[in-house]
Amino acid sequence: MFDSELAYFRSIINKQHGEDIAQGQGLPEGAITSIVRNGPFQHLGEPAINAIIRELEASFTVTQKRGAVITKGHRPWLATMRPALDFYYWNRLRKYYLETGTLPSPVLATLDSDTDEILDQCGNPKDELYGAVRGMVMGNVQSGKTTNYSALICKAADAGYRVIILLAGITNSLRAQTQERIDETFIGKVSMFGAAAQQSLPIQNYAATRRIPSYGTTRVADFSSGTDGIYFGLSGHQEPMIFITKKNKSILERLAHWIEKQGETGGYDLPLLLIDDEADNASINTATDPKRTTAINGIIRQILSRFPRSAYIGYTATPFANIFIDPETTAEMETDDLFPGNFIKALDPPTNYAGSHRVFREGGDLRSSMVKVIDDYRALLPLRHKSGDNVADIPESLRHAIRVFCITRAIRVFQDKGKAHCSMMINVSRFNAIQDKILGLVYEYLTEIKDAVSVHASLPLDEINDEIMAHLENSFTVEFGNSGLNWRDLLEVLNEGVQSIEVRTVNMRGGxxxxxxxxxxxxxxxxxxxxxxxxxxxxxxLTISYLLRNATASDTLMQMARWFGYRPGYEEYCRLYLPQVSFDHYEFVDEATEELRSEIKRMQAARRTPRDFGLKVRQSPLAIRVTAANKMRTAEKLKIAQDYSARHIEGFALPNDPVIGKAHRNAVEKFLIALGSPTEIHKGYIHWAAGGRDVLSLMREFQFVDHPDLSVISDTSLLGDYVQDRVTDELEKWDVVLPMRQSGDSTPFAGQKINLRSRDQGTVQKGTYRVYGSKNRVADPGDAQIGLSDPQKAKADAAYRAETYKKERAACSVRERPMMLVHVFNAKLRDDRNDRDEDLKLNDPIVTLSFCMPETGKPAKERTYQVNAVYRQQLEHFAAEEDDDSEAMMEAQDA
Incomplete structure (x- = not known):
């Protein structure tokens, strides 16, 4: 509403505080208020002045840290060459971002430094000594990866990269969306072939001269060698040439064939930058049928091989099933031509990014307001269903979510943002047929809402007597009753808000x-x-998301999270409705992905290489849950190397069998009595010292289930083999600790008196008792810190504050000896479960184990395991679902 005024104040703020902003420092308190109130626009009035102040504070108080990078054999060049380079495209984009306020200034400063670092890693395009560079950039889902590679493209063009290929997903809609973004940030006009008039875009106004790159694709046309718009080869123009294509076998083959012809005119001599967006999807061999993805992988490598100077940069937020893990052996991983052997860069999101840590992590500021756990879907839309199942109605929770979306539309109108895009996502089935049925039911209910609102919303509040209007008001009270908004005010704009809402299916069959x-x-x-x-x-x-999916593979799960991103001015009104099992999975994925990102920071400090990170990912908990699970459909043998360094492995799932439970209890009591008198007895725990071989023997007497690390595979377990490899050196001596309540009635156990803990959130399904349901926990949050000295606690706290480790792993990392925790507790099942197929049969007290492992100095050994049926079933639990669109997308890649 105040574009010119905001542009004026942005320029003043940048002139006065630009250096502080560039260095990542915040503005002095009250600086923005002072500048605006002393400005020349006081005639606008107090409400307008306050609105301008709020908008500027939103822009200038957001910060972003520089991401970490690990590299191998890098020769810095950009700082030396910078004075000789004309950064036309980047300066134009930077000025556009700055003066329009598209990016907060501190975020723009970080974008500048991050992309400088990536460009520097790519190599000097004018130096013939540079050959092939392979790198990867790790972002977050919906966090601005497109913004990052848009800036990189501009800088690469300025530095001398003459051929730029951007692989933009596997669907036409995503490719077109990406082409539009590059038009707006780099090309500078609407990319069309044969247009009678060129339609310039706003970025053209931010440069004194007019330069336009050449392009081989448009908003409506992917690459075709017969395209009328390509009148010349790669070397026949002064400006760089860009291609934005989807990962489709036929299209990439056409592009590769066209490039083959360019050698005759010197096209191969031009330096190439190839950016692979969503690099873990289709570029890598992770599909059920690997031959399909191998074809695309091979064509990418073929294109790269034609250029003596080439930089391949894969952008991804979910590298779990990526090139690090997929090859059968470490040697294959290292020699794969797309493996990022030169560098890996991790991007940190800005502080205004609504990501997993804010939504799912304990203490996350959006968790309580945004996330709504639902459980009324089972009868109408069970998580497991078939394409031909009947869908008679939609759950009340979905009706409530639709009403809340209508209300958020009214809120946006009330905020004078009624003409901004506004979306709701319903992702409840992998089957197109079920999606079509949901479409009809949602359309019917939305029509009822529209009809009721059009008749009743304009009436005085005390004269409204309609069931749907009452439901709308109730949904408002439930979700926004404490927000400061008034239902009477929203009624005045409700009709305008709801009448423009459309319902669509979006899948490979259309939409x-x-x-x-x-x-x-x-x-x-x-x-x-x-x-x-x-x-x-x-x-x-996106304001409202409704998710009912059974996908547990981490990459699939995270990519469904379209609710991550930036919600300026309305994030407090966003809602996510999902089952408890999905919420628990998201908690786990958040923790695991953050650990991978922290690994890059640790490796940067230790001057480690991308190969080391590749090994870490292959040996992470996610590797076996994702990649191994994908291979379980055919594999009888599995090659695995697991690294349990600085991890707490918890025995959270046990057979729901009283005979086995008693055997566990007897084995642990016998083990503890054999250790002799405790070395320490505290109010909250009892401590013994033990030998590694004795611990290993006890582990072998336990029957853990649904646990990739502790379940039996080839007569052993992954953690058991890990301990066996180190039992004569770094894992020779152990601490054994029995944690307990500090007060209460005591119970005799293993010759000691203990105050039993209680666990009352358990679930039982298919013969498995899970101590905390889907949370994969059994310990208390502070258990991993038991027995640490004050210096160790200080060291762990420093690692946590430096974001090197999360709290629990930080505590494990500083241990001198491993610790086995013996958990003894009374238990009951959660009261809110209505899908329980059996009662808890284990007798109190229940006993299980967990293991806090210190840092290791030995690499994990790779072993081949014979996979038995039970273990295969456990891994299949983590495998990704096959979606109806999966097959259609694969066929589109082959077309």
């Missing part, structure tokens, strides 16, 4: 979200879909 065609009035849509909604596609203005 798309054409935000670009609705810029003036905004697209207000309820999008129903599956995989097509889950890969790279941005749902603009």
């Amino acid at each position: 798309k979200l054409d935000y670009s065609l609705r810029k003036s009035e905004g697209l207000h849509v309820i999008a129903i879909g599956g995989l097509a909604l889950s890969r790279g596609l941005t749902l603009e203005g």
Whole structure:
């Protein structure tokens, strides 16, 4: 509303505080208020002045840290060459971002330094000594990876990269969306072949001269060698040439064939930058049928091989099933031509990014307001269902979510943002047929809401007598009753908010979200879909998400999280409805992915290489849960090396069998009595010293289930083999600790008096008792710190504050000896479970174990295991679902 005024104040702030902003320092308190109130626009009035101050504070108080990078054999060049380079494209983009306020200034400063670092790692395109460079950039889901590689493309063009290929997903909608973004940030006009008039874009206004790159794809056309718009070869133009293609076998073959012809005119001599967006999808051999992805992988390598100077940069937020893990052996991983052997860069998101840590982590500021756990879906939309199942109705929780979306539309109108895009996502089935049935039911209910609102919303509040209007008011009270908003005020704009809402399916059989065609009035849509909604596609203005999916593979799960991203001015009104099992999985994935990102920071400090990180990923908990699970459909043998360094492995799942439970209890009591008198007895725990071989023997007497680390595989377990490899050196001596309550009635156990803990959140399904349901926990949060000295606690706290480790892993990392925790507790099942198929049969007290492992100095050994049926079933639990769109997408890649 105040674009010119905001632009004026942004320029003043940048002039006065630009150096502080560039160095990542905050503005002095009250600086923005002072500048605005002393400015020349006091005639606008107090409400307008306050609005301008709020908008500027939102822009200038957001910060972003520089991400970490690990590298091998890098020769810095950019700082030396910078004075001789004309950064035309980057300066134009930087000025556009700065003066329009598209990016907060501190975020823009970090973008500048991060992309400088990536460009420097790519190598000097004018230095013939540079050959092939392979790197990877790790971002977060919906966190601005496109913004990062848009800036990188501009800088690469300025530095001398003459051929730029951007691989943008596997769907036409995602490719077109990406082409539009590059038009706006780099090309500078609407990319069309044969257009009678060139339609310039706003970025052209931010440079004194006009330069336009050449392009081989447009908003409506992927690459075709017969395209009328390509009148010359790679070497026939002064500006760089860019291609934005999807990962489709036929299209990439055409591009590769066209490039083959360019050698005759010197095209091969031009330096190439190839950016692979969503690099873990289709580029890598992770599909059920690996031959399909091998074809795309091979064509990418073929294109790269044609250019003596080439830089391949894979961008991804989910590297779990990526090139690090997929090859059968470490040697294959290292020699793969797409393995990022030169560098890996991790991007940190800005502070205004609504990501996993804010939504799912304990203490996350959006967790309590945004996440709503639902459980009324089982009868109407069970997580496991078939394509032909009947869907008679939608759950009340989905009706409530639809009403809440209507209310958020009214809130946006009330905020004078009624013409901004606004979306709701419904992702409840992998089957297109079920999605179509949901479409009809949602359309019917939305029509009822529209009809009720059009008749009743304009009436005085005390005269409204309608069931749907009452439900709308109740949903408002439940979700926004404490927000400061008034239902009477929203009624005045409710009709305007709801009447423009459309309902669409978005899948490979049809349907798309054409935000670009609705810029003036905004697209207000309820999008129903599956995989097509889950890969790279941005749902603009997403406020309400409703998820009922059984996917537990971490990469699939995270890509479904389209609710991550930036919600300026309305994040407090966003809602996510999902089952408890999905919530628990997201908690686990958040923890695991953050550990991988922290690993890069640790390796940067230790001057380690991408190979070391590749090994870490292959040996992480996610490797076996994701990649091994994907291979379980055919594999009878499994090659695994697991690293348990600085990890707490908890025995959270036990057979629901009283005979086995008693055997566990007897084995532990016998073990503890044999250790003799405790070395320490505290109020909260009892401590013994033990030998590694004795601990290993006890582990072998336990029957853990549904646990990739502790379940029996080839007559052993992964953790058991890990301990066996180190039992004569670093894991020779152990601490054994029995944690307990500090007060209460005591119970005799193993010759000691203990105050039993209680666990009352358990679940039992298919013969397995899980201590905390899907949370994969059994210990208390502070258990990993038991027995640490004050210096060790200080060291662990420093590692946590430096974001090197999360709290629990930080405590494990400083241990001199491993610690086995013996958990003894009374238990009962959760009261809110209505899908219980049996009662808890284990007798009190229940006993299980967990293991706090210190840092290791020995690499993990790779072993081949014969996979038995039980272990295969456990891994299949973590495998990704096959989506109806999966097959269609694979066929599209082959077309």
